Amino acid sequence: MASHKQFPARMARFLAAAVAACAGAASAVEVKYSLWDTNQLPAYRQCAADFEKANPGITIRILQTGWADYWTLMATSFVSGTAPDVLANHLMKYPEYAKNGLIVDLSPYIRRDKIDPSVYAPGLYELWGRDGKQYGLPKDWDTVAMVVNLDHARKAGVTLAELQNMDWNPRDGGSFENVVRRLTFDADGNNALSPRFDKRRVATYGYQNPGHGGMMGQTDWSHFAVSNGFRFQDRPWEPTFYYDDPKLVETLAYIAGLSRKGLSAPYEHAKPMGSNAMFTAAKVAMVPEGSWMITFFRDNAKFQHAWVPLPVGPTGTRATMFNGLADSIWSGSKVKEEAWQWVKYLGSAACQQVVASHGVVFPAIKGMTERTIAAHQARGLDSSAFFTMARAKTFLAPIADNGGEVDHVISTALEAIWIGTGDPATLMRQANTRANEIAKR
Numbered sequence: 001m002a003s004h005k006q007f008p009a010r011m012a013r014f015l016a017a018a019v020a021a022c023a024g025a026a027s028a029v030e031v032k033y034s035l036w037d038t039n040q041l042p043a044y045r046q047c048a049a050d051f052e053k054a055n056p057g058i059t060i061r062i063l064q065t066g067w068a069d070y071w072t073l074m075a076t077s078f079v080s081g082t083a084p085d086v087l088a089n090h091l092m093k094y095p096e097y098a099k100n101g102l103i104v105d106l107s108p109y110i111r112r113d114k115i116d117p118s119v120y121a122p123g124l125y126e127l128w129g130r131d132g133k134q135y136g137l138p139k140d141w142d143t144v145a146m147v148v149n150l151d152h153a154r155k156a157g158v159t160l161a162e163l164q165n166m167d168w169n170p171r172d173g174g175s176f177e178n179v180v181r182r183l184t185f186d187a188d189g190n191n192a193l194s195p196r197f198d199k200r201r202v203a204t205y206g207y208q209n210p211g212h213g214g215m216m217g218q219t220d221w222s223h224f225a226v227s228n229g230f231r232f233q234d235r236p237w238e239p240t241f242y243y244d245d246p247k248l249v250e251t252l253a254y255i256a257g258l259s260r261k262g263l264s265a266p267y268e269h270a271k272p273m274g275s276n277a278m279f280t281a282a283k284v285a286m287v288p289e290g291s292w293m294i295t296f297f298r299d300n301a302k303f304q305h306a307w308v309p310l311p312v313g314p315t316g317t318r319a320t321m322f323n324g325l326a327d328s329i330w331s332g333s334k335v336k337e338e339a340w341q342w343v344k345y346l347g348s349a350a351c352q353q354v355v356a357s358h359g360v361v362f363p364a365i366k367g368m369t370e371r372t373i374a375a376h377q378a379r380g381l382d383s384s385a386f387f388t389m390a391r392a393k394t395f396l397a398p399i400a401d402n403g404g405e406v407d408h409v410i411s412t413a414l415e416a417i418w419i420g421t422g423d424p425a426t427l428m429r430q431a432n433t434r435a436n437e438i439a440k441r
Contacts, residue, residue: 028056029338033327034063034084036070039295043358047351051342058338078102078330085333086342089136089326091127091397092216095237096404097328098135104329105133109340119349120364124324127396130237136326137347138364140355142291143320143394144219145385149285150304152204156182156191156285163286164385166311170228170254176311180206180263183285192263199262208264208275208284209255212414215243215407215435216397218321219288225251227313232398239400239439243410244432246425253424256417267418290323291386295360298381307385309392322394324364362386400439409434 035044041064048060063084065073071093077083089103097103107129110117117125120138128136148163158179168176181192183206190197192206213220222232230247233240242248258264270278276293278284280300288310289297297305310318327346329339345351352363359375362368369387376383400406413431416422 028059029335030059030061031086031335031338031342032061032063032084033086033088033342034065034070034074035088036065036067037088037292037360038064038066039292039360040355040358043355043360044346046354046358047346050350050354051345055341058341060342078332081332083330083332085335085339086327086329086346088139089128089328091323091399092214092403092407094128094135094326094328095130095399095401098130098133099401102331103135104331104333104336105135106137106329106340106343107132107134109344110134110137113344115344115347119366120347121324121366123322123396124326124364127236127324127399128326136328137343138324138326139346139352140292140361140364141322141324141390142361143322143386143389144223144288144290145307145309145320145389146286146288147279147293147297147301148306148308149279149282149301150306152282152285152303153183156185158182160306160308163306163308166308167313168224168227168311169314170250173254174311177258177263180258180286182206184263186262192261197262202262202265204282205262205264205278205284207258207286208270208278209258209267209418210275210287210289211271212267212411212418214414215403215410216321217414218323218397219290221252221255222395223288223310223318223320224255224313226319226393226395227311227315227317229313229315231395233400236396236399237401239436241398241400241406241432241435241439243413243435244425244429249425249428252414252417252428256420256424259418260420267415291383292361294376294381294383298379307381307383309385309388315393318389318392320389320392320394321397322390323397359383402438402441405438406435409438 044062048062052059121141124138124141128134162179166176166179168174184192185204186198187201187203210219225248228247228251230245231242259266275287279287310320312318327343329336329343333339349365352365352368355363356368356371357375359372359379362372373383409431413427416427417424
């Protein structure tokens with residue numbers, strides 16, 4: 001039995017430990033981390049918990065804001081000096097942030113800590129660098145595929161094999177348009193191949209474009225255009241675009257023409273609801289979407305659906321934008337070293353394994369794709385179409401200075417084309433001239 005004399009000594013040690021713990025908690029550094037995708041919150045909360053356990057002097061506060069408000073909030077927080085220490089960044093935004101000194105050049109940290117960029121999928125790391133400076137560590141990659149209402153397709157007599165092997169061209173639409181016509185039904189049950197089809201009373205559209213797409217056209221038109229022979233620019237940061245290319249013009253004209261045939265909803269009607277909501281409401285049978293939406297459709301589509309590769313174009317291949325997000329550090333952060341430790345962890349295999357297991361996005365580190373696909377399969381999902389697209393013709397998003405202004409110019413022209421208020425060739429020629437002027441400033 002312990003003697004009474006031992007208790008004061010034990011109590012002293014206990015109190016000393018408690019004081020030290022309180023002091024440690026009081027001095028813990030908070031790193032604010034901002035992202036927009038609510039579907040990814042569980043994965044990054046787990047990463048944060050794991051990181052805090054390994055780094056007891058740092059706490060991570062995750063701030064989530066929806067895409068529609070994220071960039072407005074970011075702009076105002078930069079101005080007010082209240083921006084998050086670390087932000088999930090996008091290729092369309094980071095050139096402007098880098099140019100204006102709003103995000104940190106990570107290359108000194110990368111060299112100091114001997115980060116090996118070859119661990120990431122080819123091209124992802126390079127997307128976030130310029131002139132020897134690096135503005136982000138890759139967090140994930142994405143491609144685009146088609147999500148199809150499989151219940152509706154089967155009732156229409158369209159097989160999964162047909163959906164997986166579509167081709168298209170801007171003249172008659174190829175087998176893609178044939179499938180879309182078979183998937184489109186009017187209120188009387190006639191499909192769009194029937195002479196009795198009434199395009200003024202469509203009950204289910206066969207296909208819906210997500211939107212105008214802006215300068216990237218990521219899910220909206222880029223895959224069609226590039227598979228038709230279009231290219232955005234010769235290389236990243238080159239201030240010469242080719243938005244006036246006839247290959248793009250005829251592609252846009254073809255997509256815009258689908259609504260006039262009754263095969264998709266008019267742009268002005270679809271815009272308020274959005275193609276994804278139209279799909280989950282069974283108002284449209286097929287839409288192109290990015291791999292980041294796999295979980296959304298799993299949770300919201302109350303019917304059997306499937307992901308299929310994009311159609312083969314006139315060039316003889318499928319094509320998809322190979323895009324990726326990265327994490328950047330705000331230049332005004334007062335805790336840059338701790339922010340870097342968090343960014344480094346986000347870009348590590350430890351965190352990206354967690355992300356893979358949640359199956360929301362494909363992590364940037366090589367070898368994680370199979371883990372993500374396995375996670376999807378365990379949940380009854382086949383996401384292999386995105387891997388098929390990753391092995392097809394891939395291309396990078398257009399990157400240039402003053403991208404926000406370029407995007408506005410291209411978006412305005414595209415909206416006019418979708419609505420049908422101007423000649424596509426003229427609109428894109430004028431927009432391209434203006435876009436090149438802006439990029440060269």
